[in-house]
Amino acid sequence: MLNIFLFAALPYVAVFVLLVGSYWRYRTDRFSYSALSSQFLEDRKLLWGSICWHVGILVILLGHVLGLCFPGVWQAIVANRTILLLVEFTGLLFTILCVIGLVALAIRRATSGKLQIVSTPVDFAVLGLLLAQVLLGLWVAIAHRWGAAWAPASLSPYLFSLVTFNPNIEYVQDMPGLVKMHIAGAWFLLLLIPFSRLVHIFSIPFEYLWRRPQKVVWTNPRRFTQAEEQVAVAEDRRVFLRAGLGLSAGVALLGVGTADKMVRYFKGPEMTPEEEGDLLAKKLERLEQTSEQRELELERIRAAYIRVARLDELTANKGKYFTDYQMRPALAFLGSDGLPTLISAKCTHLGCTVGSDLDGDGRLLCPCHVSYFDLKTGAPNAGAPAKSPLGHLGWALMDESGNVLLSQNPSGVREGSADPEALKGAIVCIARRFEEAKA
Amino acid sequence: MNISEKIHDAVSFATERIPLHKFDFYSVVHKKEVPVHKLSWAYYTGGLALFFFMIQLTTGLMLLFYYQPTVSDAHASVEYLTRHVPMGALIRNMHTWGSSGMIACVMVHMLMAFAMKAFERPREITWVTGVLLLLITFGFGFTGYLLPWHQIAVNATKVGLQSIEEAGRYMPGGLADLPRQFREIIQGEPSVGQATLSRFYVLHVILLPLSIFGVLGLHLLSVQLHGMSKGVDQPTKKTERFFPFFILKDFSLWGGAFLILFIVALCLPFESFFSFPLFQPYDALGSTPDGIKPEWYFYFVYYPLELLPFWLVMLGQTVAVGGLFAAPWIFKNTSRRSLSIIAGAAAAYLVISTIFGQAIYEMIKGVH
Numbered sequence: 001m002l003n004i005f006l007f008a009a010l011p012y013v014a015v016f017v018l019l020v021g022s023y024w025r026y027r028t029d030r031f032s033y034s035a036l037s038s039q040f041l042e043d044r045k046l047l048w049g050s051i052c053w054h055v056g057i058l059v060i061l062l063g064h065v066l067g068l069c070f071p072g073v074w075q076a077i078v079a080n081r082t083i084l085l086l087v088e089f090t091g092l093l094f095t096i097l098c099v100i101g102l103v104a105l106a107i108r109r110a111t112s113g114k115l116q117i118v119s120t121p122v123d124f125a126v127l128g129l130l131l132a133q134v135l136l137g138l139w140v141a142i143a144h145r146w147g148a149a150w151a152p153a154s155l156s157p158y159l160f161s162l163v164t165f166n167p168n169i170e171y172v173q174d175m176p177g178l179v180k181m182h183i184a185g186a187w188f189l190l191l192l193i194p195f196s197r198l199v200h201i202f203s204i205p206f207e208y209l210w211r212r213p214q215k216v217v218w219t220n221p222r223r224f225t226q227a228e229e230q231v232a233v234a235e236d237r238r239v240f241l242r243a244g245l246g247l248s249a250g251v252a253l254l255g256v257g258t259a260d261k262m263v264r265y266f267k268g269p270e271m272t273p274e275e276e277g278d279l280l281a282k283k284l285e286r287l288e289q290t291s292e293q294r295e296l297e298l299e300r301i302r303a304a305y306i307r308v309a310r311l312d313e314l315t316a317n318k319g320k321y322f323t324d325y326q327m328r329p330a331l332a333f334l335g336s337d338g339l340p341t342l343i344s345a346k347c348t349h350l351g352c353t354v355g356s357d358l359d360g361d362g363r364l365l366c367p368c369h370v371s372y373f374d375l376k377t378g379a380p381n382a383g384a385p386a387k388s389p390l391g392h393l394g395w396a397l398m399d400e401s402g403n404v405l406l407s408q409n410p411s412g413v414r415e416g417s418a419d420p421e422a423l424k425g426a427i428v429c430i431a432r433r434f435e436e437a438k439a
Numbered sequence: 440m441n442i443s444e445k446i447h448d449a450v451s452f453a454t455e456r457i458p459l460h461k462f463d464f465y466s467v468v469h470k471k472e473v474p475v476h477k478l479s480w481a482y483y484t485g486g487l488a489l490f491f492f493m494i495q496l497t498t499g500l501m502l503l504f505y506y507q508p509t510v511s512d513a514h515a516s517v518e519y520l521t522r523h524v525p526m527g528a529l530i531r532n533m534h535t536w537g538s539s540g541m542i543a544c545v546m547v548h549m550l551m552a553f554a555m556k557a558f559e560r561p562r563e564i565t566w567v568t569g570v571l572l573l574l575i576t577f578g579f580g581f582t583g584y585l586l587p588w589h590q591i592a593v594n595a596t597k598v599g600l601q602s603i604e605e606a607g608r609y610m611p612g613g614l615a616d617l618p619r620q621f622r623e624i625i626q627g628e629p630s631v632g633q634a635t636l637s638r639f640y641v642l643h644v645i646l647l648p649l650s651i652f653g654v655l656g657l658h659l660l661s662v663q664l665h666g667m668s669k670g671v672d673q674p675t676k677k678t679e680r681f682f683p684f685f686i687l688k689d690f691s692l693w694g695g696a697f698l699i700l701f702i703v704a705l706c707l708p709f710e711s712f713f714s715f716p717l718f719q720p721y722d723a724l725g726s727t728p729d730g731i732k733p734e735w736y737f738y739f740v741y742y743p744l745e746l747l748p749f750w751l752v753m754l755g756q757t758v759a760v761g762g763l764f765a766a767p768w769i770f771k772n773t774s775r776r777s778l779s780i781i782a783g784a785a786a787a788y789l790v791i792s793t794i795f796g797q798a799i800y801e802m803i804k805g806v807h
Contacts, residue, residue, distance in 0.1 A: 261525075261526045261529070262501075264525035264526055265501060265524060265525060265526045265527065265530060266504065267525070268524060268525075269523040269524050269525060271523060275523070279515075279519060279523070282515055283511075283512065283515050286511040286512065286514070286515055286720070287511045289511065290509075290510055290511035293510075293723060321724050321725065321726075322724075323723075323724065326629055326630075327629065327630055327632075328629070328630060329723075329724065329726075345726070350597075350598045350601040350602060350605075351597050351598065351601035351604075352594065352597070352598065352726075352727035352731070353725065353726045353727045354726060354727075355726045356726060366727070367726065367727055367728070367729045367731075368594075368598060368727055368731055369745065370804070385745075387608075
């Protein structure tokens, strides 16, 4: 029964009284819609008490609101051990700050003689209740560790059930007594707001940040100029404060964003084993390609003959790419006489590699600047960007055991016998001696 | 004239150009004023180029942590960076877009400085170092293009280097082979390969940055010593203090530029303007793919090379670069009006050859 009253009835009563009471107070007694300032009467202890308390409670309330309003996100965040420790530590630190502030305020209100005149019983009640509530919270935090992690899980659904007018006290009725007292205390404090100085939480003077400073108009000329100067100084300070706030907010955002990206960039990717495997396979393949290339280079330094292809692998219309002794690209075709035609594939214009397909006129195309080269003569077409012909390469035909059957030097002079039967299955090679002859 | 007089002349020339006695807190911070007139916007272009340079420096340093400059790994490491490393694509895009931004700013800065006759005595050194910076910036563009080692990069670099060899055609017998040898010295081997990659890498990340630091230092120092040039013929009555007013506006502009660069880099990969097969790893044994082109900022010399005789382009280029270096002496007595007309014509040429180059090329050569 008590549970139903405290956790299902009291919340609605409190919120209803809060809304109606606040509205009523605002309509009937607008100038009391704030906390009565006593800075004029005592300002030393107020500085310590008020600032400690307000800074502390703002951070603590922010934590409560975030945790209870966004339980999913919040729990995902505090699932990280380091963050949870950090949150708990921050919470504890600011709770202690609250306690220090409240105690200072209470001592001040109880001991300052001037303050006695303006203090009402409600002021003391507020201080006492707040202190009790904060101490309860502190106690909960110590007695039932890791509230940041467990509280949203059960209290958030409870609040949600209240908001949807479907109150479900099952979420809270079996909580430890301390927790239940803390929750009930919160509802009592809400109830108290419209009847106490607590109402000032609805009248935060944000506009002080941007409203123009108020000017006191004096009839005394000396005071008048003084006031003008003061306003100017205040105006300056206000502009500076605003610009500073904006700038530091911007810089902070930029810093956080950049730092986040930098950290993730340098931390590197987290890849699945599959992705990692693909990546390694690709790297290995590239390394193999490079090693093939290196082997080609080595062969060109050492070998007297380099295999291009078997004669019967060559075709008349599509050339086979290979690299010559200078590691430049070249193409091998089968000529009309059944013997190979080897031609440089490095365009004489700007060194692109020409395509390997012969067009209908028996020409090769360089795709970079559109030059056509005749396969037979190597000459470029008239008006092509390339001016000089592609050179033909000498070749040698070899049998399996490495005997040269027939060879042709770059100028087309042949040596050996061209017996078609013997040349079947012969291997087309380029020969170092033709390179040396050219040089 | 004896030697001591010559030394005296040289010293007075130097002290007039680099008046180090003016380099103190008072003249640099309190006295520096920026003229206010209708061309005042041009005073921001240099700062913007500096901003892009700083972006390039930062993102470039970050890219170095992942890039591997070998023919077998270069392409794979860039791909890894772009596909897998968190924010890798963003950093790389910022670097590529930033390079374009830097070159665009440097070009506008140069044209405006020319039109405003900012090279007038005693600012010759500012101008000459500025031209050097322009060339170094182009050097950055050319060497950086090769590093990802994909088809378009390697083939475009091959073509670019091969055009050096073209000059051999115009040389007398014995010298005809010199350009080829020169090219092979740059490449490090007869065809573009590992040696070329290593050399371009060193140029791009060590030599060019070192030289740009030196030249940029001199450039900025002389700007500080002489202040902004007045830029217009009729003396301006209004000026604005450099600190804090001008520099604050400068910083806001940088903030805007950063925002734009960031968003563009986040949303638009630089490659999206090329056909994708060009980004396959370089294939040494295959034919050169279609559509090999340099970066857009070389179009102004690329399309003439395609369309005009080689010697004419080389001649034009030599005259242009020589003219740029010697501008303070050649155009000593030219009015700002004439200079603006020349700069306007140059700007029109740059814009037309860059934007319509391909269209003009296709029109003249027939559709390719």
